Amino acid sequence: MSILNDSEIASYHERGYLIPEYRVPADRIAALRAALDRLIAENPGVRPEQLISVHVETPDGSANAEGTRGDRQFLDLASSEALLDVVEGVLGPDIILWGCAMFCKPPADGMRVPMHQDGHYWPIRPLATCTVWIALEDSDRENGCLRVVPGSHRNRELFGHTTETGHVALSEQIVSDAYDADNVVDVELEAGQMSLHDVYMIHGSEPNCSDRRRSGLAVRYMPATSYWDRSHVTPDASELVVDYSSRPLWLLRGRDVSGRNDFAAGHFGNG
Secondary structure (H helix, E strand, O other), rough: OOOOOOHHHHHHHHHHHHHHOOOHHHHHHHHHHHHHHHHHHHHHOOOOHEOOOOOOOOOOOOOOOOOOOOHHHHHHHOOOOOOOOOOHHHHHHOEEEEEEEEEEEEEOOOOOOEEHHHHHHEEEOOOOEEEEEOOOOOOOOOOOOOEOOOOOOOOOOOOOEEEEOOOEEEEEEEHHOOOHHHOOOOEEEEOOOEEEOOOOEEEEEOOOOOOOOOEEEEEEEEEOOEEEEEOOOOOOOOOOOHHHHOOOOOOOOOOOOHHHHHHHOOOOOOO
């Protein structure tokens, strides 16, 4: 059962994003920050803005298929009834967890995330996903918070992207005429708050030039009416290791309505 009220659900569908009333409790946020510190220490060769599949922990503690030594704490959070109760309001009762990435920007050196659309490269058919972006520390304009273009999801249109180089966390940047820069909104969150955004939403973030770290966990859910196409290959000009063919899926609520999803691939006994 969703814990979002009717007004929140309507706002999400109209604007493409939402900051719900629900917050992750402070003690859990503290534990997640400790897990993040471990994650960074155990992945010294990976930029903290580019930690992919942080919820996928291997039995022997080695790196997973996408080059990250994950931590069970992130899977436990993503699987929690509270988060699923939030997500059900916008995705419906049949929910699949398919991704969990950490976007941690160090002070003074945090990478910019170019404005983009997630659906540009994800192998989900039909394309549908809600990303829950959870602030592990205060995230504001000064330290490079998430930025969105409200309403940019409405036409369910994917715009062209170009390759971006330099000190950036992602290599794909949406073409400049896809949105009006005057319409960009800063999504400022206190630690424990979260935002939800649609897969077609145009979004990104500025670099962190402040003296404070900014960290957010992006948890990706898709409705089980869609399927994960493991045969799909997405070009990627960045140095990120992304292995969609073996990405594990978790059916966390309801049933696999599509009947096409493979829930065995990529699992290491993570539950």
